[in-house]
Amino acid sequence: MTSPVRADTPALFRYVLRLGDLSLVLGQRLGEWVGHAPALEEELGLANVALDLVGQARLLLTYAGEVEGRGRGEDEIAFLREHGDYLNAILAEQPNGDFGQTIVRQVLVDAFQLELYRSMTTSTDERLAAIAAKSVKEVLYHLRYSSGWLVRLGDGTEESHARVQSALDTLWPYTVELFAEDELDRTMADRGVAPRLSDVHTAWLRHIDEILAEATLQRPEDRPYSWYGKRGQHSEHLGYILAEMQHLQRTYPGARW
């Protein structure tokens, strides 16, 4: 097993992987809806968001490969890494559940990416600043879509309300990891590469509270957690995602379009 992600791996490489893997894994998850969405319009919506996320991941993983300097390109990084080398927060890999649960997960991540990227447009790292400037516009549109649905479902029927509230209760504990600042996050913030996660958290919570109020949903309490996707400790779900996503490259190494 190749394990490039060790404590002595350059900090910037690991940090860019965190960003890129979040987009890649969530994009792959959303892609699972193709052929199964409740309506054609929603299938288009989810697939379009997935496409944007994979686009972000391409830019980020290409950059990660350049930072690493070992000649790995975006495809090699996306398709030939192992489970423990993925550094996405584990919220991204949580199952789609029903449409409501997918929408709840999307609102939580969209609002996070919106505030993260918005601050990152002034990053000292010019490449990340450029990627953030491009992505923030798309993410804003994603949040418009996902929050619109959350309001409709939460403030909808008794059944839809109960389902999205239950999805929110299930997924909320995984949001804590997004804002848990570790040494890597701190190093990046100190260098001006990334914003302080506490600032991102404050802004994120403002969006979430506003959306939840309109959706007549209750915000669950934060709880301590014992996972760490950002360091490569994942739930069992990631393995299945990778098996599907990496199958082609591992069966036909070097296959290209």
Add this chain to the structure above:
Amino acid sequence: MSSVRAESRDPALAPADASVPPAAPVPVDASVPTAQKRLSLAWRALAAVEDPEIPALNIVDLGLIRFVRLQCDGTLDVGLSPTYVGCPATEVIRRSVERALSNAGVGAFALTQVLSPAWTSDWMTPDGRRKLESYGIAPPDRPAASMRDVLRNARPVGCPRCRSTDTECISEFGSTPCKALHRCRTCLEPFEYFKCI
């Protein structure tokens, strides 16, 4: 892939050999177009490249060409922005641009992907907006002033067929990343709207 070098380099335009004293006169080859000529050839060639998904528009109408400039080494540097980072048309456009510039005989050129400042639908030219509307796609609204606007307040989109503003959004996303689906309540026709981003 922030910078993509084109393979077809014209040897006549290669950088001068460093061993040649700078004062030495550069031999003039009459077959090489002047800088001004190369720039105008390039712009003309670019304006002939259609968007693969909305053929009514060319890539200059869309505001995708950020600059065409002559580098000191004689290379023509062409800045190209993607509309959406995951848009599959981006690759097609890049290849079309390479082909168009090669065929136009602009000499050595290089394509640079420009992400920042990010492309906005506001860069679509007035001509592009007119072409889009007559093609049956409602042109993008002006960018919203604030995030609240974007999240809450979708301003009414005019129907490209009957001009009615009594329209509704059916889906925030459409057949390509850059479009949304709307329907006109007056003439009852569904239509596409070029998203404002």
